[in-house]
Amino acid sequence: MIEIVDVWKNFGKKDVLRGVNLKVKKGCTTVIIGGSGAGKTVLIRHIIGLFKPDRGDVFIGGISVPNLNAEELEKVRKQFGMVFQSGALLNSLTVGENIALPLMEHTNMSVDEIMKVVGEKLRMVHLSGIEDESIANLSGGMKKRVAVARAIVRNPEIILYDEPTAGLDMVMARRVENLIGDLKERLGVTSVVVTHDIGGACRIGDRIAVLSEGEIVEAGSPEEIMKSKTPAVRRLVYGNSDHCILRRGA
Amino acid sequence: MKISLFEKTGGAILDGLEAAGGTIRLLANSLYWCKAAPRYRSGIVNQMDVIGVGSIPVVGLVSIFSGMVLALQTGLELSRFHVEEMVGSIVAVSMFREMGPVITAIIVAGRVGAAMAAELGTMKVSEEIDALETMSINPVRYLVMPRVVGLVSMLPVLTIFGILIGIGGGSVIASSIMDVEPQVFFQKGVDFLSHKDVFSGLAKSVVFAFLIASISCYQGIKAKGGAEGVGKATIRAVVLSFLFVLIFDYFLTRIFY
Numbered sequence: 001m002i003e004i005v006d007v008w009k010n011f012g013k014k015d016v017l018r019g020v021n022l023k024v025k026k027g028c029t030t031v032i033i034g035g036s037g038a039g040k041t042v043l044i045r046h047i048i049g050l051f052k053p054d055r056g057d058v059f060i061g062g063i064s065v066p067n068l069n070a071e072e073l074e075k076v077r078k079q080f081g082m083v084f085q086s087g088a089l090l091n092s093l094t095v096g097e098n099i100a101l102p103l104m105e106h107t108n109m110s111v112d113e114i115m116k117v118v119g120e121k122l123r124m125v126h127l128s129g130i131e132d133e134s135i136a137n138l139s140g141g142m143k144k145r146v147a148v149a150r151a152i153v154r155n156p157e158i159i160l161y162d163e164p165t166a167g168l169d170m171v172m173a174r175r176v177e178n179l180i181g182d183l184k185e186r187l188g189v190t191s192v193v194v195t196h197d198i199g200g201a202c203r204i205g206d207r208i209a210v211l212s213e214g215e216i217v218e219a220g221s222p223e224e225i226m227k228s229k230t231p232a233v234r235r236l237v238y239g240n241s242d243h244c245i246l247r248r249g250a
Numbered sequence: 251m252k253i254s255l256f257e258k259t260g261g262a263i264l265d266g267l268e269a270a271g272g273t274i275r276l277l278a279n280s281l282y283w284c285k286a287a288p289r290y291r292s293g294i295v296n297q298m299d300v301i302g303v304g305s306i307p308v309v310g311l312v313s314i315f316s317g318m319v320l321a322l323q324t325g326l327e328l329s330r331f332h333v334e335e336m337v338g339s340i341v342a343v344s345m346f347r348e349m350g351p352v353i354t355a356i357i358v359a360g361r362v363g364a365a366m367a368a369e370l371g372t373m374k375v376s377e378e379i380d381a382l383e384t385m386s387i388n389p390v391r392y393l394v395m396p397r398v399v400g401l402v403s404m405l406p407v408l409t410i411f412g413i414l415i416g417i418g419g420g421s422v423i424a425s426s427i428m429d430v431e432p433q434v435f436f437q438k439g440v441d442f443l444s445h446k447d448v449f450s451g452l453a454k455s456v457v458f459a460f461l462i463a464s465i466s467c468y469q470g471i472k473a474k475g476g477a478e479g480v481g482k483a484t485i486r487a488v489v490l491s492f493l494f495v496l497i498f499d500y501f502l503t504r505i506f507y
Contacts, residue, residue, distance in 0.1 A: 048384050074386040081384075088381035090373075102385045105392075150385075 001026040001190050002047060002158065007056035009042055016042045018214035019056070029184055029191040031205035033198060033236060038211045040194040041085070044160050047192065048080055049073050060158075078106065081151030081189075085163040087143035089135045089150070095122075096131030099150045106154070121149040124186075125179060141172035148179060152187065159183065161193040165200050173197075177204050198237050202226065210236060272472065276390065277464035280398045283391040290396050297400025301362050302407060309357050309412045316353055317416030320344055321423040325430070334428045335438060341420035342439030346447040350413035352499055355458035358405055359491035363466035366397055367487035370470025371480035379471060389471065398463040405459035406452050413451065450506040457498055462491045 002024035009017040016039040024030045034040050045051045046058050049065045058065045060076055068076060089098045099118045103109055109117075115131070122128050125145040130138075138146065144164060151159055161180065165173035177200050184191055195201055201208050202222040209219040212232035218225065225233060287294060325337040370393060373379050379389045417439060424430040466487040473483035 045380075050380055050383060070388075074388070077384055077386045082381070084377045084381055086377055088377035090378050090381075091376075101387070105385070105387050 001061060002192065003059040004043070004046070005057045005059070007043070007046055007053040007058065009039075009046070009051060009054055015214055017046075017053070020211070020214070020216055022209055022216055022219065024190060024192055025207070026190050027184075027188055028206040029180065029193060029204055031193045031195060031201040031208045032211055033195055033201045033208055034211035035196060035236065039214045040196075040211055041162055043211065044162055044192060044194045048077060048082055048160060078154065079157045080160060081154070081156040081158070082160040083144065083147045083151050083162065083164055085166055087147040089143060089147060091135050093135070094131065095127075095133045095135065095138070095146050098135065098146065099131075099153050102150070102154050117153060118149075121153050122146075124152070124183070125149045126175075139172075141168050141175065144168065144172075144176055145179065148176075148183070152183060152189075155187065156189065158190045158192070161191065161195075163195055164193060165195065165197060173200065180204050198225075212236070269468070269472075273464050273468040276394060276468045276471075277398070277460060279390045280395045280464070280467070283388070283395040284399060286391055287395065287399055290392070293392075293396040294399050297396050298404050300365075301358070301400050302404035305358055305361055305404075305408055306411065308361060309354055309408050310415050312353060312357055313350070313412035313416040314419035316349055317341060317345060317419030318423045320349065320416070321420035322427065325424055325428045329428055334424075335430050335434050337420070337424045337428060337430055338435035338438035339442035341424075341435075342417055342443050343447055345413045345416045345420075346443060346451045348451075348499075348503070350416060351409050351451050351454040351458060352495065353416075354405065354409045354412040355455065355462065355495045356492060358401070358408065358459075359462045359466075359495060360488055362401065363462045363491045364484050364488050366463070366466040367470040367473070367484045368480055370394075370467055371473030371483040374471055374473045375476055375480060394463075394467045394471070397467055398460070401463040402456060402459040405462075406455045409451065409455040446506065450502070453506075454499065454502050457502060458495050461494045461498060465490045465494060 002022075004020055004022040007017050007020045008015065020039075020043060022030075022032075032040050032043060042051060046053055047060070047065070049068065052066045060079070063076060065073070065076065089095075090101070093101070096115065096118050099121055100114045103114045103117060107114075118131060119128070122130065125148050127142060127145055127149070130142075135143065135146075148164075164176050164180065168176065180191060180193065181204055183189060193201070193204060202225075205222055207219065208222055208225045209216050210225065210228075210230075210233050211217070217232045218228050218230050220228070226237060228234065228237075321337055321341050324340045325334050328334045328336055328340075370379070373393070379393070382389050382392060417436075421432045421435045424435045425432050469483045469487040469490070473479045
């Protein structure tokens with residue numbers, strides 16, 4: 001469904017992505033995991049066309065995203081929902097208006113029909129009845145879930161999550177993880193999740209790709225990643241590459 | 251050292267050209283999206299309220315004192331030649347041709363231009379503009395066009411308001427200090443004003459509105475680097491708006507007169 005082929009991206013003198021290759025299967029949750037500054041967010045932004053690669057290509061259902069013009073890109077993006085790390089909710093609008101915005105812009109639905117859909121999506125993220133709340137009054141976890149509700153309001157085929165549990169306490173992080181799993185089951189969406197949390201990645205991912213220094217160093221099932229002997233993967237899983245070997249030696 | 255200076259100068263020129271090109275492109279793009287204006291009428295009305303109604307007190311206050319100072323300075327000189335009744339014509343012509351459009355534009359650039367750059371800049375650094383793009387919502391259509399339409403429709407109205415208040419302030423000074431009756435003051439103003447003065451003043455205000463809106467919105471949506479970046483974008487928006495209002499004022503005056 002999504003294919004990233006030899007993508008290179010540099011900012012100034014730094015190569016952030018250095019030949020990334022990745023395939024995301026339809027209906028699966030693929031987690032891209034890596035440390036801070038590994039290029040995870042840059043990679044996910046290439047998928048939805050917010051960045052263009054310096055070299056390489058990104059295909060969505062066989063369509064090359066970097067080569068689309070603005071109008072074509074708008075059409076392709078209608079298949080997507082994206083949850084930003086900060087939520088990126090429009091502060092000048094209420095919760096209901098934020099979620100309704102894509103429907104207001106792209107459909108001829110009446111206000112009543114739209115508000116019905118908004119209520120339904122809020123129920124799905126367990127936040128019923130907060131349509132009239134201001135964004136400023138929401139907690140971090142609520143903002144993330146409202147952002148998820150906005151991302152799914154047009155029933156997208158693909159949802160991209162940028163650090164969906166970053167900055168949340170453990171209970172709220174689990175709730176968001178459960179929500180991601182729940183949406184996959186109920187809506188059958190293809191999900192790409194960017195995170196630095198290996199525990200969360202194993203819980204929600206069908207497949208995990210480890211991004212280190214701008215490259216995918218390993219990809220596989222959560223079990224395969226946990227058993228990996230690649231130093232960069234070990235650093236991510238155990239904090240340092242020698243940890244496991246020392247424990248095993250002892 | 252020479253190379254470094256050369257590089258710096260070249261870099262600054264390239265940055266300036268890029269910003270100029272980007273601002274013109276943004277303005278053209280927002281004019282293109284005016285075709286969607288009826289759909290965004292509530293957003294446009296909201297902008298007109300913020301820009302127009304919100305600016306009335308400060309435009310009124312600055313204009314009345316500008317008119318008073320103008321009447322005082324010119325009236326005292328004219329009284330040396332015993333032609334103080336001409337003060338009405340000088341105040342009216344100056345306010346319509348020059349002071350009204352420029353003073354109102356400067357106030358609006360400082361008040362509204364800064365707010366536009368700060369608001370759009372904050373939206374940019376908090377990923378709200380990226381979020382709009384991912385939802386296939388064109389940020390120029392949704393955010394910039396209502397601001398451009400709001401400012402272009404309200405600045406001429408504010409300018410007329412400022413001119414009238416300024417002339418009113420001038421008449422108060424003329425009657426209280428120079429003993430020029432308000433009736434004489436206004437009659438002289440009407441006698442010496444031409445259609446061209448009124449038209450050129452309004453034409454200037456429309457051009458200034460396009461300048462302020464496009465510069466401020468461009469600086470806002472190009473902001474980067476968090477709160478500091480938003481602050482810098484706001485400063486650039488205000489300084490560049492002031493600068494280009496004055497530069498264009500000169501060239502427009504050359505064209506009209």
